[in-house]
Amino acid sequence: MTDSTMSDMPLTVGRLLIRGRDLFPDSEVVTWTPTGQRRTPFAEVARRARALAGGLRELGVGPGDRVGVLAANVQEYVEAYLGIPGMGAVLHTVNTKLQLDQLAEVIDHAQDRVLIVDDELLDVLAPVAPRLGSVERIVTIGDSPTHDRLPVPQVGYEDLLASATPLVDWPDVDERSAAALCYTTGTTGDPKGVAYSHRSTVLHALAFAGSVGKFLSDHDRFLVVVPLFHVNGWGLPHVGWMVGADLVLPGRSMQPADVCRLITAERPTVSGGVPAVWSAIADHAEAIGADLSSIEILFLGGSAPSAALVERLQRRHGVRVVQAWGMTETSPMVLISAPPRSAAPGSETEWTVKAGRPVPLTEVRIADEAGAVLPADGTSVGELEVRGPWITARYYERDAADRFHDGWLRTGDLAVIEPSGFVRITDRVKDVIKSGGEWISSVRLEELLAGHPDVVEAAVIGIPDPRWDERPFACVVLRPGAVLDVEALGAHLAAAVPRWWVPQSWTAVTDLPRTSVGKIDKKALRADFHAGRLRPIGGAAVAAGREDVR
Template sequence: MTTPLYGQMMDVPLTVSSLLAHASRHFGTTEIVSKRIEGDVHRYTYRDCEKRAKQLAQALIALGVEMGDRIGTLAWNGYRHLETYFGTTGFGAVCHTINPRLFPDQVAWIINHADDRYVLFDITFAPLVDVLAPQCPNVLCWIAMTDEAHMPRMSTAASSYEALLAQHDGDFDWPLIDERCASNLCYTSGTTGNPKGALYSHRSSVLHAFGASLPDAMGLSARDSVLPVVPMFHVNAWGIPHAAPLTGAKLVFPGKDLDGKSLYELMEAERVTYSAGVPTVWLGLLNHVREAGVRFSSLERTVIGGSACPPAMIRMFQDTYGVEVIHAWGMTEMSPLGTLSKLTWEQTQRSPDEQRKLREKQGHAMYGVDMRIVGDDGRELPWDGVAFGDLHVRGPWVIDRYFRSDASPLVDGWFPTGDVATIDKDSFLNITDRSKDVIKSGGEWISSIDVENIAIAHPAVAEAACIACAHPKWTERPLLVVVKRPDADVTRDELLAFYKGKIAKWWIPDDVVFVDELPHTATGKLQKLKLRERFRDHVLPSALATENCPLDDEAHAKSDPS
């Protein structure tokens, strides 16, 4: 057997602390700006951030925190939360970001499942902590991320973050850690049961930051002023808190104020060039700029993910305001980035309409992620843009198993995402549905996302959700649930007529219902399970028909209410 020839390079571990150390040393004067919970705007630099992160590490070590211990956070996007990202992982503890928008019982379950030793929280969440504390007996101390002067009145005993840091000088060297050690813990939203934990390693987190920073991925740069609207408690703000110091980008944190007016004013004040968030947040921002009659003076690019971005939103950003939209897809189990809709040189030579259609898809896989679609028999399907299949992924930042679970979810080494998708000849991914949300009419699939996107393109529609409704003949037919814009009106028949020529006749919804608001998860995704429960007994007009027809386009067209 031939002996392998090994390279003769330094064996330097890939650790999360190295990202901040790099920014502190080489981009030390670059600003980190935060809109604080206390009401003012805080400014300091990457060099300041690293010193305070080291003070936090010293404080936690003095409290008895050891390698592998989980440290929870209940916090908005801000400089103290960023310090926690590095002050915990830097010496081998695990930073566990917790979504405070979940139900309190679910938050308590997550804290107990993770066995968090300490939990750091923004003072807006003091009432939540008072509810959680009696349910979380293993938490040794709750730490309010503020100074002594702003400590909230609480029934729970809590320590001041600033008081803890003041006891230490920051004269601390980040220890060398095995890059395969755990660094961060994030839980899924738990829409179909208890949340599940994805435990990332230092290696996976650093590789994800490298991948995210590539020009044809998120493409962050030291020339950017970056405002992550996506919360730091939502899959590590899609990796931006790691990618920004890697590239030396300026960071702008919005705190708790995520309404359109507040975001716009902060973007303008800090000359933000780059942002990232879910469609529901951008809906508020676009409504504000439209109603106020203002424009973006510095914003150049925005990443939209978390759920499928409506084409109408992409067109509004790009055509009306000149902002490039990077449509992205990923999952908590993927750290989270998987694909982005950046075009190749050849694709930019195509017609504007062809380019637009590509940008509306979720895009190509970034380096570090491989993907495939498989049929019901488990065989891989062709990349022709037509074949629908279950989407599987694999890569160095994709989970192997869930935290505290012995069973692996992998199928032949691939992670089944639960998404239904097509992949075209350009290798562009197009998510057509979640497997649990796809509508199966007469044995044929209907993409609820495609139906929703057409509805949202109507000028009178603010939000729309398409769900399956029981049908005695076709088993399921699409029902459209719509929220109108406050200043607009549209009837059921007008909206259904809007579909003509835009979609196969048998894909057109059988009925439309109007509601004041749609239910969303804590991360901004539509809660279609709640809608299906609410409209479980809804009777479709077409359900009253009893004729038997063979399954084909013409037969489905008979259910077209127009």
Template sequence: MSAPLLGQMMDVPLTVSSLIAHAARHHGSTEIVSRRIEGDIHRYTWRECETRAKQLAQALRALGVEPGERVATLAWNGYRHVEAYFGVTGFGAVCHTINPRLFPEQIAWIVNHADDRYVLFDTTFAPLVDLLATQCPNVRGWIALCDEAHRPDLRTEVRCYETLLDAQDGQYAWPELDEKQASNLCYTSGTTGNPKGALYTHRSSVLHAYAAALPDAMSLSARDAILPVVPMFHVNAWGIPHATALAGTKLVLPGKDLDGKSLYELMEAERVTASAGVPTVWLGLLTYMRDAGVRFSTLERTVIGGSACPPAMLRAFEDDYGVQVIHAWGMTEMSPLGTLSKLNWEQSQRPLEARRALLEKQGRVIYGVDMKIVGDDGRELPWDGVAFGDLHVRGPWVIDRYFRQDGGHESGQDSAQRGASPLVDGWFPTGDVATIDPDGFLHITDRSKDVIKSGGEWISSIDLENIAVAHPGIAEAACIACAHPRWTERPLIVAVKKPGAAVTRDELLAFFTGKVAKWWLPDDVTFVDELPHTATGKLQKLKLREQFRDYVLPSALAVAGCPLDDEPAHADKPLAQRE
């Protein structure tokens, strides 16, 4: 057999530094606007951002940071954080973004597990640094993202970011790196057990940036101004800092003020055309706009992810404010983008309600991601929109294994020390339960640990939550499984009323009638003042399940004798005959 014929193209590595170099050279006058921790609005350009990123690279090298070592951040969305994204990775070190909303014990565990050498932090987290410093002995230094005038008064010795940069001239050439070198490190939220680290490469980060900017993804261009509400400490702000550098997009950063009024005013002042964030943030923004009687003048679209977007929220954005909602799904292990709800030409010609039925799902994959659903026997299930299965994915920005999962140090190609791979036949099991319809649209019905198994069949807690929050008197709702002596599990709705709403248990239960199969109908409703959330804004169902572990459903009281009239309609029927 003859040798393969090789192409004759330049072998230019895909590196994160090439993104900022492109933005500075070809979109150098485009603005990056930040609401600073200091309280004012800061403006500069992509060209100035690259110069300061180079100064940061020089400063870290002067401090002795070597390629491959980790430099962490505890910071909001701001221009200095953007500089860290590129300055740390540009010379071969790894930028490790940490979620400051985690418990201090979790953060300390993450810092130690990552073996971070330096930690860059916004001054709002100064008290947290004093807590962490004594628990993280291997950190060589803590760097406050400020100038000397704003240096925090701490027990811990800290350096000032601006002082370090001022000592450097920015005359630095980005080194050529192997595109398979590590670039960024993100940890999962750790809702069960310790968080796990996803270690991205330069190649995966650049490919992900390309995908995020695609028309069927976030549709970013040099004509846009985007305000990412999703934090830069949450899976690299869904890749937006990288994608905006690639596209030459104006970047507007909100800092720590994420209330509805602050976001609306910044969007209007900077003529923002696109945004991205989790449903809980948009709930606050929509509430402010409704109460204030204001409208958007430039916002065209927003990406909603992190948890399922309630259909009522999608309709409010589109019907009341003319803003396109792009429903997205992904995870830390996927860098994070997987699917987005964009219609193709044929789908866009369908009647309004048919289009909305698709857009309420998590969408279809973008190039670079493949997916399938499998049954308990591991066999792939059909894309019929009915079959539920465990969701598996693969692609060039999906992890191969977790970082130092076995507790040992990384060591190049030594797979034994890199930890065992979680892949199944080359696919990553996401832990989600989903359907895929004939259009290729994904519908996440639950996390595998949250799905309700009643009488041997699955009930989607997410679908029931979406119905609950569509009620005009409900602000937020969670659906969890409660133990049932006959059906094993039945659904309980835990809901938060809107201020002043007088909705009752029976009224909310009646609201479900006709919207789902009878055996899906919740058995009970209980109202609470607030629901627990994870550090990334997701409903913390594990805590809810613990809180309501001993809750007795009305239908469970009949198990000793007479069945209740409102028991599930799938009783005593073969599976094929159940509604």
């Protein structure tokens, strides 16, 4: 074997920090507050990150210790993103929307020694604080640094930074050691931890910057609507800091009106989020005449955007939409839906609603229920499996061997892979409806329903049927003034899918339940149905007039 002559420089978050500080000292972190924008240049954010690291070290935090953060998208969170991994500790981004039992569970499982908490969230933490035996200190962001119901010592964030001796040099850290820890939302079982390494974080940022069909640089401004607790903020803080893009943070309010005001004032060029959030932002923008056109690229993920939403954002608002597929276990980016060079003019939406092709260094395949790998022929349907340098190979201190197959992560998504490499998600394994031995794609039905002018969004679940085992049940959110015309909606579906796919059971709801990261919670819908809280309206949907829908 001939050794290479290349230097073996470790890939660490600390090196990203130094790059942003030295090359882009005047780029800004902008935080929206009720009294106006707070602007802080990268050079000052980096200084404060060093002070945070020094303060945490004085509190006893050392290499490998976990530090949890419960906060909104504010500047202090960015400082935690940089300072905690930079000092060799592990940033635990705590999902603030978890149920109390799960909140206690993930903090206890991570064994966080210190929690950094937004003062507006102290009331959320207080009920479970007595159960958190590992937590030795709470550091509070905001004007109310103490809380009577918290049984551990508390200190204000600014007081900690002011009294600390800043860390002068970032230590040498093993690039394969953990930089951050994030837990899945637990909708299908106990939350599971994913520990991202320094190496995986840097490689993910590099791939992100080079895979989006636009050269990301210090000319850009990133509007970080994605909660920073969700999968490392989708990588936006790291890639933004790396390329010198301004980071524009909504602060404690993610309401559409506030986001629209922020877009008008700050003119961001890049953003992301789940489709439901951006549908609401578009609704408000259209109601008040707000201009969203500064956004050159909008990443939609978490669930597949409907063709109707993509068209609406692109045509009415001039926002280029890119679907990005990933999950907590994948850091998250694996697939990007940029149309290929061969795409016909006017076909952009057709490509955007597909999950996309794998970004460099990631690989995908599909497998059947027995584990046999299926061909990428555009017709075979199997469970999507992925692997790559920023895709987890196991869970943090929890056994879940069934989620892995020969070194590949089983995603739980059913998919088709086209010969061109494009992946099309057809459903979740747990959500696909098996009717009379045949599969019905709930995702396809939802996409079509969302394209009907009377429908804001829809969710389709399988419900028991004595003849066919399962039949689809459609829950729709209607636009103001619309009525549930199941004949019309059934005919709308029958024009695009086999008639036997069309639901016979429907209901209209004011909204759909969501997980803590904004996805439609079908587990909750199924529970509501079985508890009698969702009552189907029958009938209509056999628009063809056949009693036997099959």
